[in-house]
Amino acid sequence: MRLIFRLLMLIAVLLGLGLAVVLYYVANPKLPAWSPAQQVNYLEQWSAADRQAYYFTPQGTQVKGLRYDWFNALELPFSQKRFAAPEYLARFGFLIDPSQKATPNNPGNLPVGFARHQNPGSQDEFLDITCAACHTGELRFNGQAVRIDGGSAQHVLPSSVPTLRGGSFGQALVASLTSTYYNPWKFERFARNVLGQDYEARHQQLRQDFKVSLDTFLKVAWNDTHRGLYPTEEGPGRTDAFGRIANASFGDAISPANYRVANAPVDYPQLWDMWTFDWVQWNGSAQQPMARNIGEALGVGATLNFFDSSGQPLKGDDRYPSSVRVRDLHRIEETLQRLKPPAWPEALLGNIDKPLAAKGRELFAENCAGCHVPRVTQSDGRPVQHLKLLPVGVIGTDPGAANNIADHRFDLTALQWDPAELAQLDVQLHPTPTEPLDMSQLSVAKGLAYVTAFVGNQAYREANVTPAERPNLDGFGLPIGVQELRSYKARPLAGVWATPPFLHNGSVPSIYQLLSPQSERAPTFYKGTFEYDPKHLGYRTEAFTNGFVFDTRITGNHNSGHEFRAGERGNGVIGRLLQPEERWALLEYLKVLGGPMESQLPDRRLSQKD
Template sequence: MRLLIRLLVLIAVALGLGLAVVVYYIANPKLPAYTPAQQVHYLEQWSAADRQTYYFTPQGTQVKGLHYDWFQALELPFSQQRFAAPEYLARFGFLVDPAQKATPDNPGNLPVGFARHQNPGSPEQFLDITCAACHTGELRFNGQAVRIDGGAALHVLPSTVPTLRGGSFGQALVASLAATYYNPWKFERFARNVLGADYEDGHKSLRADYKRSLDMFLKVAWNDTHRGLYPTEEGPGRADAFGRIANASFGDAISPDNYRVANAPVDYPQLWDMWTFDWVQWNGSAQQPMARNIGEALGVGATLNFFDANGQPLKGDARYPSSVRVRDLHLIEQTLQRLQPPTWPENVLGSVDKPLAAKGRALFTENCASCHVPRVKKINGRDVQQLHLLPVAAIGTDPTAADNIADHRFDLSALQWDPAELAQLDVQLHPKPTEPLDLSKLSVAKGLAYVTAFVENRAYRDAGVTAAERPVLDGFGLPIGVQELRAYKARPLAGAWATAPFLHNGSVPSLYQLLSPQDERASSFYKGTFEYDPKHLGYRTEAFSDGFLFDTRITGNHNSGHEFRAGKRGNGVIGRLLQPQERWALLEYLKVLGGPLEAQLPETVAMQKD
């Protein structure tokens, strides 16, 4: 009996030590070191005022009730260092300027895209993570940084699924929130920092409000983990946007039966010229700018209520209160219309070989233009680029994202939508359904179209948007158009040199590899560094301390398709084999495509082929 007790004690101690190790690594993630750039070079993509508007205009996300001043006061779990210190947040891949100081628009001196907002009639200020956090990039070369406004971020933002490796902002934030609440000395410092002179009166209510926010974070972390919703780790610069929005809007807010495995992370796409496209999203499924932006805000954390306090579905004009800020979303959208593609900075990244670029221009016309130069049509006074949507069967790239969007179905019948009401909404389904919609089996695109239509109507009323203003805020008077194709869009390539990694899922690290057959592409490589390779036009891929290893053999990560190689066209082969010198010429041309240097190219010289 005594031996059994000793054995049980040893087992308990071992389990306790094991749990302590797990908790330590979850709360103390392995993050790459941060070395400030010697200088950040801002390209002439737009004005400094537009840049600040884009960086710090709130869109209505509330990050699960997290207050702006709470975020500023948080400490790391095992020290008194501030979680929101710029040099710490930079280790997750968020963008800070070494010379950045607090400003009226950014009083917390936080990274790009970390804004604040107040809901009407409330004194509380919430942390508002905006589209700029995910759609702003940076390249490093020889200690210099080149900011790419509207480019792809490299942070690890969305994941709430804890791993021993860590590295995710979501995981680290939850660890700091929990450590602050459950460590009485930490919470004491936190409360005095937040409340100041109001400490005595506000301590109790602060703790209760804080616990409600923490519980929401912990609930999501537990839910996402034990359900196995995100088996393909997103890593730097990626998120399964449609999957996360669907799980939040249909699973969290309606029924657990609506949770779906989201195993198709995609890169954050670049935003310049986006307002001229006929269809957006990687699969070309969305049309109206406001509806697209509302969907993005809901995915990042805007509040949304489908039911009343008694659990009954909201109906009529009571649908659907949210925290989205439609006037601010419109301001961001208008500002982005002035964003120009980045132009190759020769003073930082090196001079362009113009004769070689001229040869690349001819190769581009031969091999790339048929897909990446869209037809331009004037519609309602606006030049619209009609993008080519390439079927997955033809382009051959990883089909998981397109298949999930096309195949997943969700039961929204609990919302008790009346088909007659749906018909009155400004939603256009392409092609037009020939049978009544089955609300128990709606696709993510159709479901979000109707949800955003209701949210949009309510938000417009709450913001006092008039009937005359509405077409402008919608974006060019467009309806909430939806189409569902197993396809990915081929967008224009101005500024493509600044948008690594490549393909919709970020599975190809450089443009040189993208122009190469699949068997010449890296099957695994490291992501998360800002260090740029101006020769191959991509981020550097060698191992570095606490980097993220990207494995193209995992579902959602495949680097197949978009191949130039010998053999029959189709099933991912889109062109003939390009010789190495032809690839180099194409890269040189892609540095100048759409920019002022393109006009300086000499007449094309024929290139010899091996």
């Protein structure tokens, strides 16, 4: 009996030690080191005023009720150092300028995309993470940083699913919130920092409010973990955007039966010229700018209520209150319309070989222009680029994102939508359905189209948007168009050199590898560094401490397709085999495509005649 007792005690001790180790690594994530660049260099894509407006204009996200001053007062779990210290947040991949100072728009001196807002009738300022956090990039070379406004972020933002490796901002934030609440000394310092002279009067209320926010974080972390909703680790610069928006809007807010496994992360796409595209999203499923931006805000954390306090579905003009800020979303959209593609900075990344780039221009016309140079028309003073949407069976890239969007179905009957009421919304489904919609089996794109229509209508009323203003805020008077194709769009390639890694899921680290057969592409590589390779046009992929290993053999991560190789066209083979010297020439041309140096290239036809 004594032996059994000792054995049980030993097991309990080992389990306790194991749990302690797990908790330590969950609360103390393994992050890459960070050191400041010698200088952050800004390209001539925007004015300084436009850049600041984009970086810090709020859009109505609330990050699960977390207040701005709370975030700034949080400490790390095992020290008194600030969680929101710029040099710590930079280790997750968020962008700071070492010379930046606190400003009225950024009083906490936080990274790009960390804003704040107040809801009408409330004194609380909420932490508001905006689209700039995910759609601003940076490259480093020889100690210099090159900021790519509207480019692809490389942070590790969304997941709060605990792992031993850690490295996710979401996981680390939950750990700091938990340690602050349950460690009385930490909470005492936190409360005095937040409340100042109001400490005695508001201490208890602060603790109650803080617990509500913490419980929301913990509930999401537990839900995502035990349901296994995100089995493909997203890593730097990726998220399963549609999957997360659907799980938040239809699972969290309506019914657990609507949760779906989201195993197809995608990269954050670059934003320049996006306002001219006829269809946006990787699969070309969305049309209206405002609806697209409302959907993005809902996915990042804008509040959304489908039901009243008694659990009954909201109806009529009561649909649907949210924290979305439509006038601020429109301001961001207008700012993006002035964004220029980045031009290759020769002084920082090296001189252009113009004769080689001229040869690359010919190869581009032969091999790339058919897909990546769209037909352009004019509509209401707006240039419209009609992008090609390539079926997954043709382009051959990982089909997960396109298939999930096309196949996943959700039961929205609890919302009690009236088909006649839906018909009054500014939603256009392509193709037009021939049968009534089945609300128990609605796709994510259609469901979000109607949700964003209701949310937009309510937000416009609350913002006192007049009927005359609305077409402009919607974006060129466009309807909320929806199409669901198992395809990916081929976007124009101006500035593509500044947007590694490549393909919709970020599975190819450089353009050189993208122009190569799949057999020559790296099956695994390291991500999470900003160090740039100006020869191959991609981030460097060598191993580094606490780097993220991207494995292309995992579901959602496949690096197949978009191949130039010998063989029959189709099923991922899109062109002939390009010899190495041809790939180098194409890379040299892609550095100048769409920029001021493109017009300076020599005309090879004239030189050949001579």
